[in-house]
């Protein structure tokens with residue numbers, strides 16, 4: 543894979559280095575020169591080997607202008623994350639910014655890991671950070687442990703599933719575990735927004751096509767048809783900016799969508815928080831405390847989080863667009879890649895369960 547700019551995917555102009563994990567976060571959580579465990583080296587001659595990497599060396603090429611463009615987001619998110627760590631309430635707009643930043647980190651990790659792994663999953667990264675921030679429905683799960691140590695850890699980024707579709711990862715900052723999930727139209731139907739049917743892949747280009755259906759204009763509970771095993775704070779945000787939506791203004795220009803938007807013009811939905819079976823909606827200017835009620839034992843949460851991230855990655859494969867229109871060879875290729883991703887995750891789940 544060519545060394546392209548992590549933000550725009552082009553050959554970097556005035557090359558700079560972008561820290562996938564920002565320096566302020568590395569400094570906040572310990573010695574910046576410390577070594578981190580970043581999964582396994584996949585192409586090592588002696589088989590799988592631990593990959594040790596100093597966090598502050600985990601950088602990737604970027605254009606000077608691209609890098610500067612995102613410096614503002616980094617600057618904005620630091621005080622927000624500090625509030626979350628200090629268990630202080632944050633504004634709904636701040637949660638949206640935090641989710642934008644998590645999109646940036648998640649896609650950066652995906653591109654970065656693919657470069658480190660010499661693209662072993664054989665994916666064509668047809669999108670970069672620029673085209674993926676704030677595009678698709680997204681979620682946060684915040685959990686808390688009893689740890690008093692400083693630490694920074696990443697979960698779920700070394701799986702084949704993540705290499706194929708970077709939809710779920712976990713960021714562990716000190717005693718706070720943040721699971722970030724993003725997938726196109728994950729929430730739209732059950733939130734009453736317009737939603738796609740018959741999503742399918744096209745044989746000639748890596749594009750997704752679909753037909754849109756008018757929203758049902760009511761919220762269905764629960765929002766996701768998946769048992770939520772985490773004990774923590776659940777946050778959901780619908781987004782309607784993605785490429786598939788272009789030209790569908792009429793479907794979205796409804797009072798219902800407006801009423802449930804933080805910023806309708808920008809395609810940013812309100813923030814929803816679920817607690818047991820109750821869903822609370824928050825809009826502009828309101829504050830939310832993300833601090834979970836439950837405190838986990840740190841070692842137990844570390845293992846459980848490794849299980850849950852694989853379970854989320856597996857669960858999301860059901861939403862992968864339909865392959866009916868592809869050629870038999872293309873179909874087989876996609877099916878085998880995703881089913882291998884699920885199998886690898888099942889092995890990881892089994893291994894981690896044995897540690898509990």
Ligand SMILES: [Zn+2]
Pocket residue numbers: 547548549550551552554555604605608
């Ligand atoms: Zn660039």
